[in-house]
Amino acid sequence: xxxxxxxxxxxxxNKFRGKAFLVTTLIIALIMTIGINLPxxxxxxxxxxxxxxxxxxxxxxxxxxxxxxxLKAYFEAQEKPGVKLVPYEDKGSEAENEKQLKQAxxxxxxxxxxxxxxxxxxxxxxxxxxxEKLLAFQLTSSIQSGLQVIRQGTVLKDAGLTSxxxxxxxxxxxxxxxxISATEGAGSIGxxxxxxxxxxxxxxxxxxxxxxxMAIMITGQMIASEITAEKSSRVMELLITSVSPLKQMxxxxxxxxxxxxxxxxIYVLVIIINVKLPHNSETLIKFNIDLSQIDPMxxxxxxxxxLTGYFLFATLFAAVGSIVSRTEDLGQAxxxxxxxxxxxxxxxxxxxxxxxxxxxxxxSFIPFFSPFVMLLRLGLTxxxxxxxxxxxxxxxxxxxxSVWISAKIYRTGVLMYGKRPTFKELRKAMKAxxx
Amino acid sequence: xxMNPLKVENVVKQYGEKTAVNGISFEVSEGEIYGxxxxxxxxxxTTMRMVLGLIYPDEGKILYNGKGYSNDQxxxxxxxPEERGLYxxxxxxxxxVYLGQLRGMxxxxxxxxxxxxxxxxxxxxxxxxxxEELSKGNQQKIGFIASVIHSPKIVIxxxxxxxxxxVNVELLKSTVKELRDAGSSILFSxxxxxxxxxxxxxxxxxxxxxxxxxxxxxxxKKQFPKERVLLNTPKEVTGxxxxxxxxxxIRHEYGYEIGIANEAAGADILRHALTQTDIxxxxxxxxxxxxxxxKTVGGDSHE
Numbered sequence: 001x002x003x004x005x006x007x008x009x010x011x012x013x014n015k016f017r018g019k020a021f022l023v024t025t026l027i028i029a030l031i032m033t034i035g036i037n038l039p040x041x042x043x044x045x046x047x048x049x050x051x052x053x054x055x056x057x058x059x060x061x062x063x064x065x066x067x068x069x070x071l072k073a074y075f076e077a078q079e080k081p082g083v084k085l086v087p088y089e090d091k092g093s094e095a096e097n098e099k100q101l102k103q104a105x106x107x108x109x110x111x112x113x114x115x116x117x118x119x120x121x122x123x124x125x126x127x128x129x130x131x132e133k134l135l136a137f138q139l140t141s142s143i144q145s146g147l148q149v150i151r152q153g154t155v156l157k158d159a160g161l162t163s164x165x166x167x168x169x170x171x172x173x174x175x176x177x178x179x180i181s182a183t184e185g186a187g188s189i190g191x192x193x194x195x196x197x198x199x200x201x202x203x204x205x206x207x208x209x210x211x212x213x214m215a216i217m218i219t220g221q222m223i224a225s226e227i228t229a230e231k232s233s234r235v236m237e238l239l240i241t242s243v244s245p246l247k248q249m250x251x252x253x254x255x256x257x258x259x260x261x262x263x264x265x266i267y268v269l270v271i272i273i274n275v276k277l278p279h280n281s282e283t284l285i286k287f288n289i290d291l292s293q294i295d296p297m298x299x300x301x302x303x304x305x306x307l308t309g310y311f312l313f314a315t316l317f318a319a320v321g322s323i324v325s326r327t328e329d330l331g332q333a334x335x336x337x338x339x340x341x342x343x344x345x346x347x348x349x350x351x352x353x354x355x356x357x358x359x360x361x362x363x364s365f366i367p368f369f370s371p372f373v374m375l376l377r378l379g380l381t382x383x384x385x386x387x388x389x390x391x392x393x394x395x396x397x398x399x400x401x402s403v404w405i406s407a408k409i410y411r412t413g414v415l416m417y418g419k420r421p422t423f424k425e426l427r428k429a430m431k432a433x434x435x
Numbered sequence: 436x437x438m439n440p441l442k443v444e445n446v447v448k449q450y451g452e453k454t455a456v457n458g459i460s461f462e463v464s465e466g467e468i469y470g471x472x473x474x475x476x477x478x479x480x481t482t483m484r485m486v487l488g489l490i491y492p493d494e495g496k497i498l499y500n501g502k503g504y505s506n507d508q509x510x511x512x513x514x515x516p517e518e519r520g521l522y523x524x525x526x527x528x529x530x531x532v533y534l535g536q537l538r539g540m541x542x543x544x545x546x547x548x549x550x551x552x553x554x555x556x557x558x559x560x561x562x563x564x565x566x567e568e569l570s571k572g573n574q575q576k577i578g579f580i581a582s583v584i585h586s587p588k589i590v591i592x593x594x595x596x597x598x599x600x601x602v603n604v605e606l607l608k609s610t611v612k613e614l615r616d617a618g619s620s621i622l623f624s625x626x627x628x629x630x631x632x633x634x635x636x637x638x639x640x641x642x643x644x645x646x647x648x649x650x651x652x653x654x655x656k657k658q659f660p661k662e663r664v665l666l667n668t669p670k671e672v673t674g675x676x677x678x679x680x681x682x683x684x685i686r687h688e689y690g691y692e693i694g695i696a697n698e699a700a701g702a703d704i705l706r707h708a709l710t711q712t713d714i715x716x717x718x719x720x721x722x723x724x725x726x727x728x729x730k731t732v733g734g735d736s737h738e
Contacts, residue, residue, distance in 0.1 A: 003539075006536045014522075233520055234516055234520030235520040235522055235530075237487075237489065237514065238534060241488065242537035244506050
């Protein structure tokens with residue numbers, strides 16, 4: 001056991017001493033900080049600038065100008081108008097008017113202007129919004145909805161409704177959805193999940209699934225490449241004559257796991273610190289996100305699936321790393337494992353809107369996918385307890401088998417140089433070695 | 436009971452169709468350096484790897500103090516591989532202490548032992564350096580330290596002196612002798628016969644996976660006839676090649692090297708030379724190991 005911790009310690013020490021590790025950790029932490037602060041930074045840039053000014057020609061002759069006045073009044077009446085209409089004097093001719101408005105755009109007084117045409121059946125004239133920008137959908141739709149309200153107002157007024165009736169007509173209709181489970185679920189039983197909880201849990205599931213995937217990819221690659229490097233530099237011959245392969249392999253895996261854990265802890269701390277900053281927490285409240293709504297059971301399951309998923313893939317990466325003799329060949333050799341983890345990751349991410357599909361149900365029992373997929377089911381639905389136990393049980397059995405095979409491959413593989421060993425040779429050698 | 440630290444019995448190893456080692460047996464006693472000789476690809480490294488437990492023999496057995504291989508044995512073994520294996524980018528102090536710890540030393544003992552060895556090799560400043568910063572010869576010294584830092588009972592040195600300058604060869608040789616005198620059993624392989632003659636008591640010569648010669652170095656030499664005479668004289672000696680039993684005569688700056696078919700011819704040469712001049716040196720030479728090696732392995736020793 002002592003030697004095992006010696007290997008763990010050595011792995012940790014070397015990683016932390018390496019400049020590459022420090023630099024990547026810092027860069028990712030920096031990117032995270034920027035990412036979290038981005039909404040705030042944007043809001044700083046946009047404040048006050050949010051109102052788009054639109055010009056129109058105010059004249060007695062044009063029918064359209066009345067519509068313009070109505071819109072102006074409508075947007076001015078709003079609490080936080082996104083649009084402001086700016087009237088311009090009629091210069092007499094269409095060409096002159098256009099010139100005047102274009103000048104206003106160049107002067108940055110307005111973003112664009114509305115041109116009115118003939119009267120239509122809708123009760124409003126033909127309208128064209130002219131601006132330098134492409135695709136001003138948001139603007140046209142807010143003008144559209146404004147016009148609709150105006151029209152509704154006029155029509156209803158003509159119908160002679162009282163103001164109470166008007167208010168009733170305009171009152172919003174709400175529908176709430178709560179996710180429940182018909183049978184006993186594994187999560188917080190019976191209570192069901194409100195939309196807010198669902199949103200927060202969905203966020204957590206996303207977060208953990210991405211985290212697990214990253215941990216598997218990054219640490220897995222590191223484990224495999226370290227073992228290959230030890231093999232190609234022949235340190236392996238010294239190591240394998242000093243300590244049993246199983247201790248060696250697991251020392252490396254656990255060491256790397258701790259490295260990854262420390263890295264993730266740093267990232268999580270960076271996130272928490274950033275989120276707790278006063279300006280950011282305001283933004284969070286604005287988005288209606290309350291982190292205290294996370295289901296504690298989900299957190300426990302997350303940790304469980306994170307650990308099992310990590311160890312399953314890590315042992316495979318170690319085995320592959322021990323078969324390859326040169327670091328250049330490693331990328332190709334780890335491809336199957338990468339694909340395997342990618343598959344689980346994608347099933348989980350793309351099923352986030354349909355966590356009840358057959359694909360999700362089946363793959364939540366397949367050991368290589370279940371860490372990703374079962375987590376999705378746990379977060380978004382309430383799967384029966386036995387299914388979760390079965391899934392974890394299958395995972396543990398697979399890990400046990402994978403550890404055993406990987407240790408055998410490791411013991412055999414680290415001494416095979418040159419050509420790739422044939423399956424027969426590998427099997428014969430594996431039989432000979434005790435772990 | 437007198438049990439040798441290392442005993443190899445009829446060990447056979449096959450790689451697929453090819454037999455790498457075909458029935459080798461030897462014993463190394465305490466405080467002995469055992470020489471394993473052979474051309475490239477003769478099976479030396481395979482034999483050493485089997486002794487280390489890196490690979491398992493297909494037949495035969497290897498006993499350590501009378502016991503079979505187990506993980507408990509590991510801390511008694513020290514190994515200097517032919518391709519020097521160390522972490523290129525890790526500090527020497529870190530990795531050697533690590534290797535020492537893996538073989539059951541405490542951290543403090545390993546540090547002390549490393550410092551002691553670096554002083555012994557007169558390179559204490561390497562303590563905080565990285566392997567990649569050192570020259571090849573110096574890397575080899577560190578590799579040697581890595582193999583003996585835990586004072587192992589059995590040391591296996593594969594081509595320990597290759598790539599070293601004469602000064603460092605002497606340094607390493609004297610260290611190996613110290614280890615021997617301290618009671619370690621050393622299995623030693625090399626191409627350099629003069630090192631074997633200086634260090635080893637018993638040897639095995641392997642040729643194409645087979646043992647062709649084995650035993651005590653002195654006995655082996657006795658088996659081979661003395662075939663050369665060295666003769667140094669102040670003046671020229673004529674008519675040497677006409678003496679009965681002389682096969683060839685080579686003239687060197689310092690004198691003559693004369694090949695003889697039997698030892699009796701030596702006396703005739705001495706008598707013949709004395710009639711012509713004084714003699715400063717006369718020697719009937721034992722065959723060198725180099726000659727024995729070439730004779731047994733033959734001219735086809737290099738593939």
